[in-house]
Amino acid sequence: MIPSSIEESVIYPIANPRSIAFFGASNNFTAMGTGIMGSILSFGYKGTLYPIHPREETVQGIQAFKQVSDLDNTPDLAFIVLPTKIVCQTLEACGQKGIRHAIIVSAGFNEVGGDGKALQNKLTAIADKYGIRFLGPNCIGVVNSHLNLNATFLPYDASKGFIGMASQSGSFITQMFSYLARLGIGFSTGFSVGNEASVDIVDCMEYLGACPHTKVIALYIESIRRGRAFIEAARAIIPHKPIVAFYVGGSEEGGKAGLSHTGALAGPDPLYNGVFRQSGIIRARSIEEMFDFCYALGASPPAPGNRVIIQTHSGGPGAVAADACGRNGIKLPSLSPDTLDKLKPFVPHTGSVANPVDLTFTKNPLDFFQTIPGILLADENTDGLLVYFLASTGMIQVALKGMGVPEDQVEEQANTLITQQAHAMANLQKNSPKPIIGYSFLTRNDSMLIQALQDADMVILPSPERAARAMWALTEYKQLREKIHRAG
Amino acid sequence: MIPSSIEESVIYPIANPRSIAFFGASNNFTAMGTGIMGSILSFGYKGTLYPIHPREETVQGIQAFKQVSDLDNTPDLAFIVLPTKIVCQTLEACGQKGIRHAIIVSAGFNEVGGDGKALQNKLTAIADKYGIRFLGPNCIGVVNSHLNLNATFLPYDASKGFIGMASQSGSFITQMFSYLARLGIGFSTGFSVGNEASVDIVDCMEYLGACPHTKVIALYIESIRRGRAFIEAARAIIPHKPIVAFYVGGSEEGGKAGLSHTGALAGPDPLYNGVFRQSGIIRARSIEEMFDFCYALGASPPAPGNRVIIQTHSGGPGAVAADACGRNGIKLPSLSPDTLDKLKPFVPHTGSVANPVDLTFTKNPLDFFQTIPGILLADENTDGLLVYFLASTGMIQVALKGMGVPEDQVEEQANTLITQQAHAMANLQKNSPKPIIGYSFLTRNDSMLIQALQDADMVILPSPERAARAMWALTEYKQLREKIHRAG
Numbered sequence: 002m003i004p005s006s007i008e009e010s011v012i013y014p015i016a017n018p019r020s021i022a023f024f025g026a027s028n029n030f031t032a033m034g035t036g037i038m039g040s041i042l043s044f045g046y047k048g049t050l051y052p053i054h055p056r057e058e059t060v061q062g063i064q065a066f067k068q069v070s071d072l073d074n075t076p077d078l079a080f081i082v083l084p085t086k087i088v089c090q091t092l093e094a095c096g097q098k099g100i101r102h103a104i105i106v107s108a109g110f111n112e113v114g115g116d117g118k119a120l121q122n123k124l125t126a127i128a129d130k131y132g133i134r135f136l137g138p139n140c141i142g143v144v145n146s147h148l149n150l151n152a153t154f155l156p157y158d159a160s161k162g163f164i165g166m167a168s169q170s171g172s173f174i175t176q177m178f179s180y181l182a183r184l185g186i187g188f189s190t191g192f193s194v195g196n197e198a199s200v201d202i203v204d205c206m207e208y209l210g211a212c213p214h215t216k217v218i219a220l221y222i223e224s225i226r227r228g229r230a231f232i233e234a235a236r237a238i239i240p241h242k243p244i245v246a247f248y249v250g251g252s253e254e255g256g257k258a259g260l261s262h263t264g265a266l267a268g269p270d271p272l273y274n275g276v277f278r279q280s281g282i283i284r285a286r287s288i289e290e291m292f293d294f295c296y297a298l299g300a301s302p303p304a305p306g307n308r309v310i311i312q313t314h315s316g317g318p319g320a321v322a323a324d325a326c327g328r329n330g331i332k333l334p335s336l337s338p339d340t341l342d343k344l345k346p347f348v349p350h351t352g353s354v355a356n357p358v359d360l361t362f363t364k365n366p367l368d369f370f371q372t373i374p375g376i377l378l379a380d381e382n383t384d385g386l387l388v389y390f391l392a393s394t395g396m397i398q399v400a401l402k403g404m405g406v407p408e409d410q411v412e413e414q415a416n417t418l419i420t421q422q423a424h425a426m427a428n429l430q431k432n433s434p435k436p437i438i439g440y441s442f443l444t445r446n447d448s449m450l451i452q453a454l455q456d457a458d459m460v461i462l463p464s465p466e467r468a469a470r471a472m473w474a475l476t477e478y479k480q481l482r483e484k485i486h487r488a489g
Numbered sequence: 490m491i492p493s494s495i496e497e498s499v500i501y502p503i504a505n506p507r508s509i510a511f512f513g514a515s516n517n518f519t520a521m522g523t524g525i526m527g528s529i530l531s532f533g534y535k536g537t538l539y540p541i542h543p544r545e546e547t548v549q550g551i552q553a554f555k556q557v558s559d560l561d562n563t564p565d566l567a568f569i570v571l572p573t574k575i576v577c578q579t580l581e582a583c584g585q586k587g588i589r590h591a592i593i594v595s596a597g598f599n600e601v602g603g604d605g606k607a608l609q610n611k612l613t614a615i616a617d618k619y620g621i622r623f624l625g626p627n628c629i630g631v632v633n634s635h636l637n638l639n640a641t642f643l644p645y646d647a648s649k650g651f652i653g654m655a656s657q658s659g660s661f662i663t664q665m666f667s668y669l670a671r672l673g674i675g676f677s678t679g680f681s682v683g684n685e686a687s688v689d690i691v692d693c694m695e696y697l698g699a700c701p702h703t704k705v706i707a708l709y710i711e712s713i714r715r716g717r718a719f720i721e722a723a724r725a726i727i728p729h730k731p732i733v734a735f736y737v738g739g740s741e742e743g744g745k746a747g748l749s750h751t752g753a754l755a756g757p758d759p760l761y762n763g764v765f766r767q768s769g770i771i772r773a774r775s776i777e778e779m780f781d782f783c784y785a786l787g788a789s790p791p792a793p794g795n796r797v798i799i800q801t802h803s804g805g806p807g808a809v810a811a812d813a814c815g816r817n818g819i820k821l822p823s824l825s826p827d828t829l830d831k832l833k834p835f836v837p838h839t840g841s842v843a844n845p846v847d848l849t850f851t852k853n854p855l856d857f858f859q860t861i862p863g864i865l866l867a868d869e870n871t872d873g874l875l876v877y878f879l880a881s882t883g884m885i886q887v888a889l890k891g892m893g894v895p896e897d898q899v900e901e902q903a904n905t906l907i908t909q910q911a912h913a914m915a916n917l918q919k920n921s922p923k924p925i926i927g928y929s930f931l932t933r934n935d936s937m938l939i940q941a942l943q944d945a946d947m948v949i950l951p952s953p954e955r956a957a958r959a960m961w962a963l964t965e966y967k968q969l970r971e972k973i974h975r976a977g
Contacts, residue, residue: 029891030891031888113838168805172806183935251812258808287954315664316746317737318664319746321775323743324743324746325743357746404518447671463777466776466777
């Protein structure tokens with residue numbers, strides 16, 4: 002059930018602990034637990050950490066305790082990165098101490114079969130006895146960027162973002178930090194669910210559905226264990242926020258790989274497509290696409306319909322976007338007579354006012370970011386814009402030098418100009434119910450313009466195909482939401 | 490016809506001019522011609538530049554000439570970036586001077602219809618009179634990185650690469666410089682063919698087929714004008730080097746956009762698929778995929794068959810690669826008993842020797858780059874490897890610190906270690922007829938390891954799906970080449 006407020010979620014303390022008993026960190030820097038505790042410290046966690054260590058007085062400069070029973074207080078959360086064979090006794094000790102939430106990173110349970118299965122049964126029996134809910138085992142931890150909590154072994158270098166994620170592979174939490182940073186986006190909260198012995202992907206979805214920092218939910222799925230609960234949770238969330246899933250088990254090869262990864266029993270594509278359709282969830286075709294969709298769905302309004310105008314300075318990237326739109330059910334309407342009239346003063350003789358609108362160049366650069374997209378967005382026959390950007394920082398600086406700006410003022414004036422352009426376009430988006438998706442072969446690392454646009458909350462994707470697919474996701478969400486709304 | 494040596498190509502002087510008469514550059518830095526001449530100078534062109542300018546004594550510090558007839562010598566090439574209305578008279582003057590090759594960037598010809606068509610006819614009549622072959626009009630120039638010639642308006646920041654390209658959109662030459670640089674690859678020679686009034690995409694293919702720096706050919710196509718010649722040229726090239734095409738006109742929307750971009754008359758997908766199949770050309774689904782395929786085809790041997798082993802440290806990225814292989818006709822065989830025996834000492838109890846081979850971790854990091862992939866490549870049931878990399882520079886440095894390496898030696902030791910790993914793997918590839926394709930969510934900008942691997946000529950792509958698709962292209966090329974060989 003979706004909690005009415007996030008604090009009521011049964012897993013709230015797992016993502017928002019005020020204090021953590023940490024098992025498995027030491028002063029040996031090759032140990033995984035040490036690395037995770039290091040991540041927690043370096044990201045600036047504001048709560049209290051209690052390292053539990055049988056011999057050390059301090060761990061990474063923090064007072065350590067021989068055993069959890071030595072603590073004066075009862076921590077909100079136990080974080081366990083210990084050898085498999087002592088995990089059960091540790092959870093037992095935590096239960097006796099009154100701890101009711103845990104994250105168990107240790108592996109060697111259901112996923113290895115045989116004795117591992119018995120061990121996992123023992124673990125859940127202990128949890129049941131004490132009423133403990135835990136993430137894992139065989140997971141990689143949790144990140145809650147808005148709380149400065151990064152309980153994983155990789156440094157969090159993305160922004161405090163709006164993508165809430167629950168993943169049946171920890172890699173798609175931690176190994177996406179740098180990836181998301183390169184798009185200027187980030188996680189709100191990310192859960193690595195591991196073997197789902199206690200907390201599963203449905204619990205995490207429900208939490209993320211109520212999370213105020215989460216605008217869109219990403220799911221990496223190898224197998225859904227509670228089908229009915231999954232569908233019900235999704236249908237309760239979709240009217241408020243979109244969900245995007247990447248499902249890996251649909252092909253024979255993907256299904257087998259999932260089985261040996263987390264012991265997941267996958268189902269064929271048609272079965273899962275049915276589940277996603279019934280749930281109102283958008284299925285992505287790749288990991289990249291999952292995050293592209295999340296980016297667009299979190300930052301842009303859903304598209305009112307499937308008619309799009311493409312605005313470009315370059316014919317080829319315009320044509321490729323048009324082709325990609327065509328292949329994804331997006332229509333390119335002709336411009337209305339009124340739009341053509343208003344556009345006339347801004348289009349040079351080399352330009353084209355077919356759709357794509359290929360301006361080739363604009364005399365006043367700001368027109369490309371404000372007046373022209375403003376005119377196009379207002380066209381009654383369009384539901385959204387795709388806009389191509391090509392200006393690198395170097396090109397803008399060269400242009401300014403050419404216009405006679407003194408060498409020592411070029412950088413500052415380029416900054417001012419770019420910021421002005423980015424804000425003009427972001428304002429258009431803020432005041433329009435129609436989405437604007439930008440695309441460029443440049444990235445925020447090559448181009449101050451791309452960086453400025455992304456930092457002003459514009460969606461800029463790295464290719465025409467990916468932009469067209471993201472626009473498709475915005476049309477799809479509108480329809481899925483309405484379908485669920487009609488079904489009541 | 491494919492020239493037997495590149496010097497015999499009819500367009501050789503267009504990509505290899507010893508001297509250039511440049512029309513349209515000045516000391517006004519907002520002019521496009523000025524920008525292009527600036528690119529030529531800053532990339533270090535070794536030939537002679539003769540700026541032709543009616544008033545200036547020098548252009549960008551180089552002695553200028555009032556008219557081309559004033560030159561003592563006859564340049565190999567005329568480069569023309571002038572207002573439309575004076576292009577014909579300029580080409581006439583070049584013809585009179587004895588110049589036999591030209592690049593015409595100026596637009597306003599066939600692509601604008603009406604008078605533009607008449608003007609283009611006039612242009613070709615002048616060229617025919619003097620026996621001039623020219624690239625354009627309405628093109629963006631040429632780049633020949635191995636000659637340090639960048640006659641386009643964007644700076645060339647990619648490597649001196651092996652991708653030869655002919656493009657019906659200049660954007661996919663110039664705007665890909667930074668894009669290719671981010672993958673550590675680059676163009677050998679890139680032609681923007683524009684309206685193809687004289688030199689067309691077939692001429693460029695033939696040149697690239699003979700070019701010793703070009704290992705693979707990329708084509709961006711909105712329309713093929715000489716169908717039979719195109720197929721014949723491709724079939725002559727495929728036995729020696731692969732060709733990858735992105736065709737944009739196959740959807741209704743893409744076809745319309747191409748028409749307004751360069752006046753191209755596109756054909757439906759099935760027609761073009763037939764042409765590509767007959768030609769032995771691999772069709773890519775996106776611009777990114779075209780360059781991914783070129784990267785893999787240029788740097789790796791073609792795959793002997795479609796059976797692949799996936800080597801990983803992380804379950805999720807392994808499972809996703811397995812799924813992507815399954816969706817692209819790539820089989821994941823079980824490891825042979827012999828391989829399992831040899832692998833045993835290197836796999837911890839948390840690992841899996843199913844395929845994907847998920848090592849989870851390796852005690853000696855070098856094993857992951859040398860011994861283990863060596864064992865897997867030697868398996869008689871596999872035709873290639875997909876390998877996942879996750880180590881960022883930061884992680885390696887942390888690990889070294891943990892192992893007690895003094896702070897001031899960490900960076901140097903990390904470099905040494907990474908270089909050793911990259912070279913070990915590159916050596917495996919050099920001595921094997923089976924391809925190794927790497928993938929990672931990190932890029933050469935985030936990770937010294939990715940950079941070192943790419944710089945050692947290993948193929949590392951940014952996602953499991955893209956790596957699996959590239960592996961598919963390697964199996965496809967093998968088959969296409971054999972089919973053409975059998976047909977004689």
